[in-house]
Amino acid sequence: MKPTAELPNSNPTSDHERAARPAAASLVLKLFLLPLAAVSVFTVTALLISRSRHAPDDVTGLVRDLEHVDEDSWRKAYALSQMLRSGNGIKTDAAVCRELANVLSRQMGNPDAGPSRTRLRVFLCRALGEFHLPDGLPALLDAAEARGDGSGVSGPDERIVRRAAVEAIAVLAANIGPEIVAADPRTVRLLLAATRAPSDDPANGTDDLRSSAAFALGVLGGTAAIDRLVELLDDPNPNVRYNAATALSRHGDARASPVVLEMLNPENEDALRDEMTSQAREEKRAAVLRNGLRAGIRLIASNPTVDSSKKLSKRISFLSNATTVSARTRMDAKRAVLELRDLAHGHHGRRSE
Structure with missing residues (x-):
C-alpha cells in the first residue's frame, strides 16, 4: 500500500x-x-x-x-x-x-x-x-456500524x-x-448492537464504545433503549454502568438509583480501576461524583417520595460536608442540596394548593 x-x-x-x-x-x-x-x-x-x-x-x-x-x-x-x-x-x-x-x-x-x-x-x-440537519445521519450510521467483511476501517481504528x-x-x-434520529430504524438497532460488542480486553476500546452507546440510547429514549439500559445497570464495566444510570436518570427512571448511589460514594475504587496515575484517579473520581450529583437530582425530582430518593438525598447532603472529597465537589454538592430544597418546597407548595 x-x-x-x-x-x-x-x-x-x-x-x-x-x-x-x-x-x-x-x-x-x-x-x-x-x-x-x-x-x-x-x-x-x-x-x-x-x-x-x-x-x-x-x-x-x-x-x-x-x-x-x-x-x-x-x-x-x-x-x-x-x-x-x-x-x-x-x-x-x-x-x-x-x-x-x-x-x-x-x-x-x-x-x-x-x-x-x-x-x-x-x-x-x-x-x-x-x-x-438530518442530512448527515446516514453517513454517521454507516460509520457507527461494525464492519465484518474486511472492507474499509477495521480493528482498533x-x-x-x-x-x-x-x-x-x-x-x-x-x-x-x-x-427524528430514531425515525431511521437503523439508529436504535446499531446502538443496541454497540452496547453488546464483545469486550475481552480493556485496552481495545470496546468498553468505551459500549459506554458511549449507552449514553446515546438515553438521549434517544424509547422502550427498547430503556430496557437495554436497565440491563446495563449490571454491566461489569463501571463506565458502562454509570452511563446507563445517567441515561436512565434523564427519563426519571428510579431503577438507576442504586448505581447512582454507587457513583456518589467517595470511596468508590471500582470507578478508578483503569486509571494509571494519581492525577487521573482524582480527576476520574471528581467526574463520577459530579455526574452522580446531576443524575441524583434528576431522579429525586422525578421520584420525590420513594425510598431510593431519600437515600440519594442523604448521600448528597453527606458529600456537601465531606472532607474526603475536593473543595469543588463539596461546592457542587452544596449547590445540589440547595436545588433539592427548592424542589422540596415546590412539591410541598403543589400539595398545599
Whole structure:
C-alpha cells in the first residue's frame, strides 16, 4: 500500500495546528457523562461548526480538500474553520452538511487505516453531529456500524471511529430532536448492537464504545433503549454502568438509583480501576461524583417520595460536608442540596394548593 503523509500527531508547533487538531478524548468524554453542550469541546469541531459570511462554494471546496491527507491538511482545516467562524447559517447549510457526509462515506470505504485517516474520520463524524440537519445521519450510521467483511476501517481504528460516530449521533439527536434520529430504524438497532460488542480486553476500546452507546440510547429514549439500559445497570464495566444510570436518570427512571448511589460514594475504587496515575484517579473520581450529583437530582425530582430518593438525598447532603472529597465537589454538592430544597418546597407548595 502506498504510504500517505501523516497528519501531525505530536505537540503542535504552530497556532494553526493547535487550533485545527481534534483534541484527544478527555476523561469526561471517556465517560461521556457531561451535558451534551460540552460534547463540542473538541477544538476543530467547535471552530468548524461556527458561521461563515463566505460563499457556500468556498466552504464545500475546503471540505473536499480535507480528504487529501498531506502535511498541509490541518492548515486547510484551520482555514476552513476560520471561514466558518465568521458568518451565519453553517449549522443549517444542507450543501456543506452533505459534502461532509460524502467525504466521510468515501473515507469509510478507504482501506487506509493509518492514524491520519482515523483522525480525519473522527473529525468528520464530530462535525456532522453539530449540524441542525438530518442530512448527515446516514453517513454517521454507516460509520457507527461494525464492519465484518474486511472492507474499509477495521480493528482498533474501527472502534475509535465507531465511537466518534455514536457520540455524534447523540449530539445530533439533541440538536434536531431524538424522534427524528430514531425515525431511521437503523439508529436504535446499531446502538443496541454497540452496547453488546464483545469486550475481552480493556485496552481495545470496546468498553468505551459500549459506554458511549449507552449514553446515546438515553438521549434517544424509547422502550427498547430503556430496557437495554436497565440491563446495563449490571454491566461489569463501571463506565458502562454509570452511563446507563445517567441515561436512565434523564427519563426519571428510579431503577438507576442504586448505581447512582454507587457513583456518589467517595470511596468508590471500582470507578478508578483503569486509571494509571494519581492525577487521573482524582480527576476520574471528581467526574463520577459530579455526574452522580446531576443524575441524583434528576431522579429525586422525578421520584420525590420513594425510598431510593431519600437515600440519594442523604448521600448528597453527606458529600456537601465531606472532607474526603475536593473543595469543588463539596461546592457542587452544596449547590445540589440547595436545588433539592427548592424542589422540596415546590412539591410541598403543589400539595398545599
